[in-house]
Amino acid sequence: MTNFKLIDKKWQESWEKKKIFQVNELKKKKFYSLEMFAYPSGSGLHMGHAFNYTVGDIFARFKIMNGFNVLHPVGYDSFGLPAENAAIKANIHPKKYTESAIENFVKQQKRLGLSYDWSRLFKTSSSEYYKWNQYLFLKLYEAGLVYRKKSCVNWCPKCETVLANEQVHDGKCWRHSDCDVVEKELEQWFIKTSKYSQELLDYLPKLQWPERIKFMQENWIGKSKGAKVKFKLKDSNEEIEVFTTRPDTLYGVTFLVYSIQHPKVRWLTKDTMQSDEVEYFLRNLPKQSPEDRDKEGIFIGRYAINPLTNEEVPIYASNFVVPDYATGVVMAVPAHDQRDFEFAKKYGIPIKLVIQPKKGLLNVKEMESAYTGPGILVNSGKFSSLDNETAKEEIIKFLKSNKLGKEELQYRLRDWLVSRQRYWGTPIPMIYCEKCGIVPVPEKDLPIKLPEKIIFGKGNPLETSNEFIQVRCPKCKSLAKRETDTMDTFFDSSWYFLRFTDSHNKLKPFETKKVDFWLPVDMYIGGSEHACMHLIYARFFTKALRDLGMLELDEPFKVLYNQGMIHGEDGFVMSKSRGNVVDPIKTLDKYGADALRIFLVSNASPDKDSSWSATGIESSYKLVSKIYNYVKKAKVGITSARVENKLNKTIKEVTEDLENLRYNLALIKIRELVDSFEKQISKKDLESFVKLICPFAPHIAEELWNLIGNKKFVSLETWPKFDSKKINPELDAIDELIQNTIKDVYNIQKLVSIKPTKIVISVAEHWKYNLINDIKKEMKHTYDISEIIKAVIDKEHAQDIAKLVPSFVKNPTKLPKLVLSQEKEFNSLKENKKRFEKEFNLAIEITKNNIKAMPGKPAILFE
């Protein structure tokens, strides 16, 4: 086994020492290639990381070799709960824990041979970075995009902190699929992502992202078109605004429903006979996650007036109404909305039919579910007999002109809750003063550093750190309290790609000019799990910072590529409990980086899931060895036309495949090329080949490049160009002819079941290509090549044979047939001549010493 480990090390050190991947803004043709921000977990690099970085690195290297000024940076998203928890568990300070984790991570990443500009490295847990988190937080605050609000928020008991909407999946915490999120009423910091709902939606079609991700974001932002309608509260001047997408059903409203979390519920009910009952209801309603909770509600003792009919409708409070969507109150039309229908049935509320389908008549008494389809309005005053779509418009028009409502758009996207009740994150730069209220920390006082001497126990250790909490109010200088919450780590990753353009700027988060030069990210590679988290926040940030005048950019990521997952050999997700985890480092030790890189991308298209395979990595290792040994032993000379054809064709196809991240297909073509190589090859072609494999296997590429007499780095060489003149389909045809001839030789041999001592192959005298040589070469494994001799067939036949190749190219299915015989079997063959001719459509003439090929048929003779 060649020790590729040493070769890996040699070149990794050399690249780093010569800083060959460091870039600046001098060269114009830029390309920003980025893999999603790494969270440096204490357990080090796993196969998924290795895959992600390999996919990105191959692309970055390809772009470098194509003359681009490639920014390919790396950094660490080092704040966060897992580090904090792991540190507590190991009884180490999170800072120490994280630092050693990063150190380890860097070491492991380097072993993959990644083309990073290491000089730009930063970590978010360093105050040099999070200072700018705080700075940007304050800028957003000044711009009115950060606010504090008391509301019902999601709390994960395992994380012991609140979560953003995006971090709750199916009622569970995104980190703990076994942990139900609890709703808590708390005052928290929010970022107004909702301000950009429409723009986030509008730009989606322009992005070169997987359709799936765009679709997920579209759903997440969730735009609905409808109307805002004002209901008067009975015995009051108050108005209740509701949002509906079905203004056409307004005549069918039989009740209104407040969300139980709506702050107005208690207030509305306080002077009614129901107040105790409602209070009891609100207090005792079991907390259940939304999907499995039953609709529970209660009449709150008040009535509202339908603006169109002036009818009184009762008001309820229920758990099925989402508190922070639209106004948190809905108008209920049980006849035409399934949820309202179920609720009305349960509480015996009247159901009023206002839309009849165009076919068939509905009857309220017989209805078993709401009718939500289209139809004609009935029982709807002057709007009756209108088509319901028309009625939507007409009713909105009417509401508008009578100031009872208006057309309205609603989005599902909520504002981003960024407070976290944890230690290992960026302190929120706010101060609470009894006199002045909320006071932002002045810019000059940044960064607010995380205190290192703290006591971990239950809850947020910052709350017990007096050193941290106690502060003078920046305004009135009296004693005040610091905010002890830290920022969601998604805040850190929302702008890190901007910082990479100017990683070590001490005066600003980044230089606008640099961002304008490098951004947008031209290729962003990572998993799809961030579709509705990081990828939404980062888009929001970009737009917000643009509006703050900090950059000129609408969208941060031009192209997004989702790589798949590497599963264990058993096809399941790699996990410790399953015991199917494969350690990339151990693999690197055994096979070297190039083999691992090649394995990871040769299984399947990189956007698909694939499984680890012990034989697969072996096979990649074999390919690497084969390439290495071939180039090492290749005789520099003239490349045969056959290999030239293959090489140029491969360059052409591999280039296209790389451009489209079809690494698996590119590697197949490279494999075929390697198999077609001959001992002799020109230096130039050898060099082209080494360049061709460089993005995949940069270490052996450098080693071989050096070996064939080059001093510079192949990683920085220009990508090979193919010569279309060298690509000749005729040669492929010849190749096929040879393969078929050999096949025939084997078949005849099988037939006569005797090992031949000598093979005579008759071919045309003036055959353009040296068929015999090629056949000899190919058959050297089976026979002593000296035993294959060329027999010349007469001119008349030869001319016909010469026609074969062009006609074959035109119609590859009509392959010329080669005829074989063997001395011992000669007689039987002779006897069967007629049959052969008939069955196999062969024109053969058998004589004692030779088999004469008839037009179009070369012949082979065993002696």
Add this chain to the structure above:
RNA sequence: GCAGAGGUGCCGGAGCGGUCAAACGGGUUAGGCUUAGGACCUAAUGGCUUAGUGCCUUCGCAGGUUCGAAUCCUGUCCUCUGCACCA
């Protein structure tokens, strides 16, 4: 329930109107090399067949379009992913 993606040979996985019994890899079988094993190299690997430019059957299932379908259309079953009380 709604919306997306997909079902290909022993396995992974290409192909996405004709050159397809279907790339490439793995596995298996046979042969070469070798003291032996490994590595390496070669061939075979849907069925039939006394050599295939042969026949038959295959690309989830059932139909259809076409001179021609793994590839296009319709229906159907299954798998995976995402969203699920957003009014």
